[in-house]
Amino acid sequence: MDKLKQKKMEKTLSCNSSRRRFLQGLLATGALATMPIGLLQPMLAEAKELFSDADYQIFRNACPRNCFDSCSLKTFVKDGVVEFVEGSPESTYTAGGLCVKGYSYPRRVYSPDRIKYPMVQVGRGSGNWKRVSWEEAIDRIAQKILKIKELDGNLLGLGLDKYSGNFGITHYGVEGMMSSLGYTTRFAGTPCWPAGIDAQNYDMGDMWTNDPEDMVKSKYIIVWGGNPAWCSVHSMKYIYEARRKGAKLVVIDPVLTQTAAKADLYIRPHTSTDGALALGMARHLIDKGMVDQEFVSKHAVGFDAFKKYLKEKVSVEWAAAETGVSAAMIRHLAEEFATADPATIWIGYGMQRHANGGSMVRAIDALVAMTGNIGKEGGGARYGHLRTWGFNYNAMVMSPPEGSKGIVGGGPAKGDFHFGGDEATTYSNRNFNMNQAARDILAQKESPLRMLWVACRNPMSQNQNTALMKKAYDSIEAVVVVDQFFTKTVEQADIVLPHTTLFEEYNVNVGYWHYWMALNEQAIKPMYEAKSDVQIAALLSARMNKLAPGSCTFPLETDTRVWMEKEFNQGIHDLFGIKSWKDLKKGPKKAKLASSASWHDRKFKTPSGKYEFFSSLAAEHGHAALPEYRPKRAATAPLRVITPHSKFSLHSQFQNLDYMADFNPEPFVYVHPTTAAAKGIADGQQVRVFNSLGEVRLKARLTGNVPTQVLVMYEQWFKDSNFLVQKIIDDTPADMGAYKTGAPGTAVHDQFADIEKA
Amino acid sequence: MNDTQDQQQLQALRDFFFAQNAAQLSDAYAALDEAVSIDLPKVDDWEAVEFAFNRLFVGPKALIAPPFASVYLEPEPQVMGKSTLISRQIFEMLGVQSPWQGTLPDDHLSLELDACIRLSAVRQAGDSPEVEDLWSYFLQAHLDQWLPSWINRVRSAEQLPPAIHTVTDILAAWLADEMRDLKSTEPSIGL
Incomplete structure (x- = not known):
């Protein structure tokens, strides 16, 4: 084909009327009458305008990740495809700009690596996967849940490990799904910020x-x-x-x-x-x-x-x-x-x-x-704060089916983002410590954890002590993981279910740092067969009730917009000065604050109503009543290890995308030149960082940006690498966290190891 | 190979690369066996082929050889790129669309092979220079720009089952034949 003809064809292709003229010509000759039946279907009458000459459609979105900034986004869509995203200019906080991760969002939606279909692994960890329909996947899950109920007389053998992979309000529907099935095992606590939450609660009565x-x-x-x-x-x-x-x-x-x-x-x-x-x-x-x-x-x-x-x-x-x-x-x-x-x-x-x-x-x-x-x-x-989080939690608050049994006298649920009631009930869920999940799973002899549902989390790469986590997973009969990418946790799943991205569902988001609220609109159809957490819960509920009527109370609603709408209430309307969620279509809204200062009226929520330098509550909980010095953890190996956040990822999200891999293709351990010299390690050299838990092998980068005697490795999940910093990080707890979040925090920067040339 | 055999072969290739399970792979493979003159390697364990097929083209792990044109045609590999929309436009010119439009990228290999089948049928039904130009464009400026890279990825995959290797070879041979035909009818000043 010569260049002229190719150019002409490209012009025809890109022009709506030229393509239509071409088609009309074909119709006139009758050539299309001979078209065989295949995958492609005759164009629908209403789909005559497949390509729009109009400008972009603009949607409102909200980054739902566990991040200070919780950005509001403007999403530009053409012909049903997200072309690019911008930070919302209406938010003085986001102010029209995003971070490197935020700008990469279209790469996430359209990464060829996305999990596309429900799939079943034949032999956990084998890499042998079968594609199944949603019906089959959900049926297998429902059958397993009913089997657990039949065996144990309760559903405490069904566990949920869910945290901050998606902070969209309707995603508390995952917890709702569990509650709608009965009393289950929950992984309580937070690996994030619990020690500080308790500290601020002792001092001021709340985190604000x-x-x-x-x-x-x-x-x-x-x-x-x-x-x-x-x-x-x-x-x-x-x-x-x-x-x-x-x-x-x-x-x-x-x-x-x-x-x-x-x-x-x-x-x-x-x-x-x-x-x-x-x-x-x-x-x-x-x-x-x-x-x-x-x-x-x-x-x-x-x-x-x-x-x-x-x-x-x-x-x-x-x-x-x-x-x-x-x-x-x-x-x-x-x-x-x-x-x-x-x-x-x-x-x-x-x-x-x-x-x-x-x-x-x-x-x-x-x-x-x-x-x-x-x-x-x-x-x-x-x-941090949770002052703007007063939604209905309509998707989360579900009644257990009649006759459900659980833990007797277990007390109300706890958690940093627990917004359910604290009323006493006859039965309650069983709580495991999220930060020592492996220990808790392995400790159950009489009432083992038989099935685990993982959502908005990647515990096999993020929980401490990878070897112990693997052992714990090996003891579980069935693991279901809902995710967008093939993480280390998906690798250990029996069933994986594909989840929608923020552009493929409705939601609403607020932050724990700033005071803005943003609408998240569905901008495109869900790619492949991805579904949102609430849609999955509704499917499961339908199947459960078909197999065993009355076995699940989760509503059958699958429209994510309906779920989103139901989260709003008068309190939220008043706080943000809106009449309806629809006002957010014009842009994010900021809470109306009496003052930009927390505790501006000096009315503290402590037992005394004042700031408590001396906290009797802290003493009651086994801590010093005063903010006394608590010595640092004793070393267990020659060098200290800290594992902070990388610029290119948010925990185990984003680093797997091509944009990030371009700039940050592999992990490094950052070592002070003096420490490296003592070990004979040169810049760029392959090393092993090891302790009694295990080892990681990676390249050393020598820098004075880290102190002597301290090794720095960023906690990240690289999709094609076996590097996992958690292999050498133990599950030693922080001193506080149990009071407000149900479990102490993690001492992930209080870790020790040695280093040598590999 | 006559036109009917050619169509049957393309249909079998299309169905093979669109299969959702071992049974569909096996059925498409049998249809391909009927359509080609060579004997295809015997398959004892279709489940093993299914596992390998999913590793290559379906998931859930990052795909070895994503079967989407734009992954190979875009400067920054992704699905639903500008080149995906070219496939959608070509489908529109033939009066068809993907029933999975907006969910499955339009430039999935099997959808493009389906378009080839349709375009071949249209070519046979009449003698239109515009249709010939569209065929040349689709083959030369689109399929031949990405399929060779995709074929290379499949062929270099570790532990590739002979069945998938052979089916890929048949697809490669079909493309080479068509490109040869095109070149033989084109003027000497080409791309």
């Missing part, structure tokens, strides 16, 4: 943070154990603006992060000694009389006891020895922080993922409180 947008009012910002330049890029503009107006940015972190690189002052305490640093600063402020007397006397209880503790147990020199930060620097930092008005500390989640993490958050809270910065715009001990 200032609006991040009010950081522009701050005169002094300490980012302590967090890396917003990677993990909350939209917050950085407020920090920059504050700096432009004269504020100072201090970053305290064992790693010289991207955020630290932008700071005016970077402080590197020894890992896990942040509490000592905060207490040392507090002691200095006592010595200098730089305490906000009005706050500590009027709005707080227990300050005298705290002062006494500091005077007796803490000195600046002690803090310097403990942290490795000079006494002069501790004094300087304390004085600058106390003098600036307002001053704020952003308490990163990484900082509390230590065996003494909760106590460190309490010490930092105390520092912010004693300087009078709690309840102040531009101030605050910033951690």
Whole structure:
């Protein structure tokens, strides 16, 4: 075919009227009458306009991932295909921009790697998969559930492991699906932020943070154990603006992060000694009389006891020895922080993922409180909030079928995102600790976990101690995983079900950092045979009731828009100043706040109603009543290992996409040159990082950005690699978390290993 | 090979690469056996072929050889790319559309083979230069631009069952024949 003809054909193809003329010509000759019957079907009368000459259709979407920024998106669709996404300009927080992960969303929808169909693995881990219909997959699942009920007389043998892979409100329908079947086993707790949640609850009675947008009012910002330049890029503009107006940015972190690189002052305490640093600063402020007397006397209880503790147990020199930060620097930092008005500390989640993490958050809270910065715009001990999450949880709250049996006297359910009622019931679910799931699964002898449903999670790559997790999975009779990609957990599934992306379903999203709410509209048809969690639950319910009438109470509704609509209530309408969810079609809305400061009225939710330097509740729960120093975890191997978040992934999501693989094709262990030299390790050399749990093999990257004696590996899932950092991370708990989330947090940055050339 | 055999072969290839299970693979394979002059390798274990077939073309793991044109034609491999819409446009010119439009990429190998079957039937029904141009375009500017890469990926897959290897070879031979025919009727100044 010559170039001229090819060009002509391309013109014909791209022009609606030319294609139609061509077709009319064929129809006129009668040539189409001979067309055989095949896969393609005669064009539907209503589908005459397959291609639109019109501009893009624009949809509202919301990134549902577990991220500070919870962005609102504008999605541009043409001919039924998502062409690109932008950050919503209507949200002053998202402000028209996305992070590298957000911009990659079309790559996620249209990755050839997506799980496309329900499939059954013949021999777990064998890689031998059969494609089955949804009907067959759901029938197998329903039959298994009924078998468990028949064998055990209850459904405690059915477990749910679900967390933050999708924070869309209707996705609590997964929990609803379980409740609609009966009393089951739930993996309680959160691997994310529980120690800090408890700490803030002891101090203030709730976790509540200032609006991040009010950081522009701050005169002094300490980012302590967090890396917003990677993990909350939209917050950085407020920090920059504050700096432009004269504020100072201090970053305290064992790693010289991207955020630290932008700071005016970077402080590197020894890992896990942040509490000592905060207490040392507090002691200095006592010595200098730089305490906000009005706050500590009027709005707080227990300050005298705290002062006494500091005077007796803490000195600046002690803090310097403990942290490795000079006494002069501790004094300087304390004085600058106390003098600036307002001053704020952003308490990163990484900082509390230590065996003494909760106590460190309490010490930092105390520092912010004693300087009078709690309840102040531009101030605050910033951690997180759930103030905008007052939805109906219509998909989550389901009654068990009549006659269901469960745990007697188990008490109400707990969890960071648990929004169900706390009323006492005769029976309850059985709770396993999400962060020690393997231990709990293996410990059951009389009532074993027979079947596990995994949704919005990838525990085989994200839970600590991979070998123990594998052993636990091996003890389970049936594993069902709902996902978009073939993760390490799907590898260990018997049945995998394909899940929709955000563009293929309706939903509504809010954040735990900012105060915006965003609508998530269905922008395209679900690719292949993907279904949303609520649709899967409805299918299962239909099958269960067909096989055993009355065995499942989940509604048969499969329209995700209906599910989304049912989440709204007057409280949400009032908070966001909307009349209906439809108002969100014009763009995301921000909650109407009396003040951008949390605790602006100084009415705390503690038992005393005041800020509690001394918390009797903490003491009741087995902790120190005061924010006392809790020593760091004793080493179990020569070098410390920390496993922070990568820029290119959100836990095990995103890194598998081609855009990310281009920039970050393989994992590295980051080693200080001094440590590397002692081990004879050169940059780029293959090494093994090992401890009593196992080993990982990867290349070493030598950098002074990490301290000596500390190895840094980012927690990520690379699709074509066996690298899993959790192979050498144990399930040691953080000190706090059980009070509000049902289980203590994880000490994933309190880990130890050795390194050598591979 | 006459036109009828050619059509039967294409139909069997289409159905093979669109199979959902071992039984459908086996049926399509038997139909192909009927349509071609060579003897196809005997298959003892269709389940093993099904597992390999799913690893190559279906999932759930990342596919060894995704059967979608745009994965090979786009500068950044993905499904539902601009080149996918070219297939949709060609289908429209033939008065047909994919019943899975918007869910299964239109440029799935089997849908494109189905379009070839239809286009061949139209070619046989009349002598239209426009239809010949469309055929040349679809073959030369589209199928021949991606199928060879796809065929290479299939052929280099580890532990490839002989049945899948042979069916792929037959598809490769069909494409080569058609391209040869096209070249023999084209003027010497080509692409």
